[in-house]
Amino acid sequence: MVTQSTYIARDRCHRCGGFMVPEEIREVNQMGWRCVMCGEHIDQLILEHRRQMATPEGARQLSEKREKARLN
Numbered sequence: 001m002v003t004q005s006t007y008i009a010r011d012r013c014h015r016c017g018g019f020m021v022p023e024e025i026r027e028v029n030q031m032g033w034r035c036v037m038c039g040e041h042i043d044q045l046i047l048e049h050r051r052q053m054a055t056p057e058g059a060r061q062l063s064e065k066r067e068k069a070r071l072n
């Protein structure tokens with residue numbers, strides 16, 4: 001399976017460089033990725049959060065959301 005291993009190699013774990021394997025997340029009906037080496041988990045929501053956290057404004061909005069969720 002040359003095609004598949006090439007595809008997986010593109011998605012190395014950002015923590016340890018291990019292989020990321022596709023993982024179905026049934027709750028949100030999406031595909032995520034899990035590192036076979038350290039168990040690091042990545043999905044679209046995490047990637048989206050990571051993008052927002054890259055800006056001060058995004059980080060502030062996220063922490064406000066978390067505080068509101070805690071009040072409920």
Ligand SMILES: [Zn+2]
Nearest residue numbers: 013016035038
């Ligand atoms: Zn890893």
